[in-house]
Amino acid sequence: MTLYLVDGAHRATEAPDRPVLDIRGLTKVYGQGEATVHALRGVSLSIAAGDYVAIMGSSGSGKSTLMNILGCLDVPSAGTYRLDGVDVSRLDDARLALVRNRRIGFVFQSFNLIPRTSAVANVELPLAYAGVKPAERRRRALAALDMVGLAGRADHEPNQLSGGQQQRVAVARALVTEPALILADEPTGNLDSRSTEEVLAILDQLHAAGRTIVMITHETDVAARARRLVTLFDGRITTDVRQGGAR
Amino acid sequence: MSLLEILRFAGRGVTTNKLRSALTMLGILIGVAAVILLVAVGNGSAQAVNRSIEALGTNTITVSSTARGATTPSALTVDIAQSLRDSALAPDVRAVSPVVSTAPTMTHAGTEHPVAQFLGTYPTYFGSSNSPLAAGAAFTDQDVAQSRRVVVLGRTVATELFADTDPVGQQVTVGGALFTVVGVLAEKSSASGFSDPDDLAVAPLTAVQQALTGYGPVNSILVEATGPDRVDAAQQQVTQILNQRLRLPAGTTATGRGGGGGAGAAPYRIQNAAQLLATRTETAQTFTVLLGTVAGISLLVGGIGITNIMLVTVTERTREIGIRKALGAPRRTILTQFLAEATMLSVLGGGLGVAAALIGSRFTIVGVQPVIVPSSVALALGVSVAIGLFFGSVPASRAAGLRPIDALRYE
Known part of the structure; x- marks a missing residue:
């Protein structure tokens, strides 16, 4: 295990090509006056294509805030965020929707599937917003479900699936658009150990297939699967280490 | 998308x-x-x-008595009705039909029917009230003069008493007196909603008075004006004559709604169809x-x-x-x-x-x-x-x- 100190000069990127994700001096402030909370106090991070990064930190360290900003669900108070070379902190609502749709696949802790809607329809949703034709959409959604091992459950609604299965549907939904970046916000936080293993195995597969993955977790054994471990404390990055991964 | x-x-x-x-x-x-x-x-x-209301005819005026019981000498009599036919004082009146009304039970061959309105009047009533005949003929002035017991039935009465047979020429019993049916009225509007306008029978005034009501005052007088635009003029003339005959102070009016209330009010009420319609x-x-x-x-x-x-x-x-x-x-x-x-x-x-x-x-x-x-x-x-x-x-x-x-x- 090698350890890098983050001071801007030595960043833990070994890939020579352009980074998928590049943030500089990101801050996020909630509230005003006495109730002001500095969730992020200047975070700089660069992630290369094909990397598998775990972000750890205690609760209140700002990791969820960072993740929401990375997923374009929230906007930073200051700093720049370049995704695939595009500065997304200056985009309007319609362009942000396009970025979320085309470049990012988001996996939530609480699954966030649309209720009373079949698994395959849930997976199709981002493709529908991308304007893919229904037949092509169905084919790709079924392929994605097959990849997470749920081809047989395509017509089940979320409440007919177990937590692990729901999360695998959510992963299928995140990867169906073939995004540059897959973001997973505590994807195993609500799962038992067997389901956790299933979901992590899928993420390993995706990493092996060359996808860029950023995952938040507070479980060290989950974080150990990643190739790079970033630790946040009190809104700042404290450690950034490259590790071997669990494979 | x-x-x-x-x-x-x-x-x-x-x-x-x-x-x-x-x-x-x-x-x-x-x-x-x-x-x-x-x-x-x-x-x-x-x-x-x-x-x-339109079925009543739009150029008619109805004068009805508001006298109740014996306290007021009843206003409307056949004499008064006849005095309204005065080409000098009432040039705009075409026809006057005094009407007595009763509601007896009519029977024919064991079939009974309580008729809603059994009217005694003059032949002019048919024209004034816009009631053409469907079968037979109306009674005549001669029938009235001779108190002949003939009757014209409304559609409802004819159907109730005679079902499918032709009533003209048949006899019906009304309050113990025999009347011969001479005609049947054409059906009026079928969907009036309230009372059935076809549940009536019309007979000569004198015959009804003789057989049923007695020779007292009449219930109302139906006055027909010479035209729809002459109704107001006719109403004025009729009011004038009535006030004179009943010795009421000049200017007493009894038109429209609630004409009977207040001191010095006329013992009659006069309404034309247009007013009725408006109300x-x-x-x-x-x-x-x-x-x-x-x-x-x-x-x-x-x-x-x-x-x-x-x-x-x-x-x-x-x-x-x-x-x-x-x-x-x-x-x-x-x-x-x-x-x-x-x-x-x-x-x-x-x-x-x-x-x-x-x-x-x-x-x-x-x-x-x-x-x-x-x-x-x-x-x-x-x-x-x-x-x-x-x-x-x-x-x-x-x-x-x-x-x-x-x-x-x-x-």
């Missing part, structure tokens, strides 16, 4: 929660149907009143307004119901909106979807409401045949659709405007 695609999404949204969608539509349906149907009932009753129409309009108000309240309550369901739906679905935004749905697509859902619910509910009202209006409701007022259809449909769209789209637009993270965290 194409519009068709968005509409399919909206359709899925509507069918996903069938009970909620059905209840929303039911609220709109009831509101719309109530407004259309209640206004139609009001309108129908107004039209029925108009028809029954009744006014009453009917009040009735329509009342029903419309009730219906409007039900539409308002229905509207609040729709509003509530739409608000709850969107609040509940703010999280869903957050998920959709996180997956890259543009604001416009989300708005269109929710707007389309609200449109489907309110238009479908409103359409079913109109259909329900149209079906309901084919039935007679409390004796009134409803007549749909087209503007009430447009109003009810417009209001409910507008409420549905507004309260369906405004909260959706608010939710779609949130940052995805705020919508996702919405509780």
Whole structure:
């Protein structure tokens, strides 16, 4: 295990090509006056294509805030965020929707599937917003479900699936658009150990297939699967280490 | 994303929660149907009143006695009636028919019928009251002069007593006296709503007085003016003659409603069909307004119901909106979807409401045949659709405007 100190000069990127994700001096402030909370106090991070990064930190360290900003669900108070070379902190609502749709696949802790809607329809949703034709959409959604091992459950609604299965549907939904970046916000936080293993195995597969993955977790054994471990404390990055991964 | 695609999404949204969608539509349906149907009932009753009054003839004046019991010397007699036929004092009066009215039971060959109105009058009554004969002939002035016991039956009486056989030439017993049927009146309007205008029999005045009522005062005098535009003039002339004959101070008037009240009031009441029509129409309009108000309240309550369901739906679905935004749905697509859902619910509910009202209006409701007022259809449909769209789209637009993270965290 090698350890890098983050001071801007030595960043833990070994890939020579352009980074998928590049943030500089990101801050996020909630509230005003006495109730002001500095969730992020200047975070700089660069992630290369094909990397598998775990972000750890205690609760209140700002990791969820960072993740929401990375997923374009929230906007930073200051700093720049370049995704695939595009500065997304200056985009309007319609362009942000396009970025979320085309470049990012988001996996939530609480699954966030649309209720009373079949698994395959849930997976199709981002493709529908991308304007893919229904037949092509169905084919790709079924392929994605097959990849997470749920081809047989395509017509089940979320409440007919177990937590692990729901999360695998959510992963299928995140990867169906073939995004540059897959973001997973505590994807195993609500799962038992067997389901956790299933979901992590899928993420390993995706990493092996060359996808860029950023995952938040507070479980060290989950974080150990990643190739790079970033630790946040009190809104700042404290450690950034490259590790071997669990494979 | 194409519009068709968005509409399919909206359709899925509507069918996903069938009970909620059905209840929303039911609220709109009831509101719309109530407004259309209640206004139609009001309108129908107004039209029925108009028809029954128009059937009386529009250029007639009715003078009726307001004297009650023996305290006032009864005003109207056959003499007075005949004095109204005066080409010098009343040039605008064409015909005068004194009328006595009673309600005896008529029998024929064991069949009984309690007739609503058995009138004794002059032959001019048929022309003045706009009552042509369908079969046989009216009685004549000669019949009146000789007190001949002949009678003309209304359609209802003829059917009740004679069923399918021809009544002309047959005999009926009225209060112990035999009358020969000489004619049958043509059917008047069938849907008057209130009393049956065909439940009557008409006989010569003298015969009725002799056999049934006795030679007392008459109940009313039917005066026919020379034309619809001469009705007011004729009414004035008649009033003048009556005041003179009854020794009332000049200028006493007894027209219109409530003519009998107050000191020095005339012991008779004089009304023309136009006034009667105006009065009744006014009453009917009040009735329509009342029903419309009730219906409007039900539409308002229905509207609040729709509003509530739409608000709850969107609040509940703010999280869903957050998920959709996180997956890259543009604001416009989300708005269109929710707007389309609200449109489907309110238009479908409103359409079913109109259909329900149209079906309901084919039935007679409390004796009134409803007549749909087209503007009430447009109003009810417009209001409910507008409420549905507004309260369906405004909260959706608010939710779609949130940052995805705020919508996702919405509780």
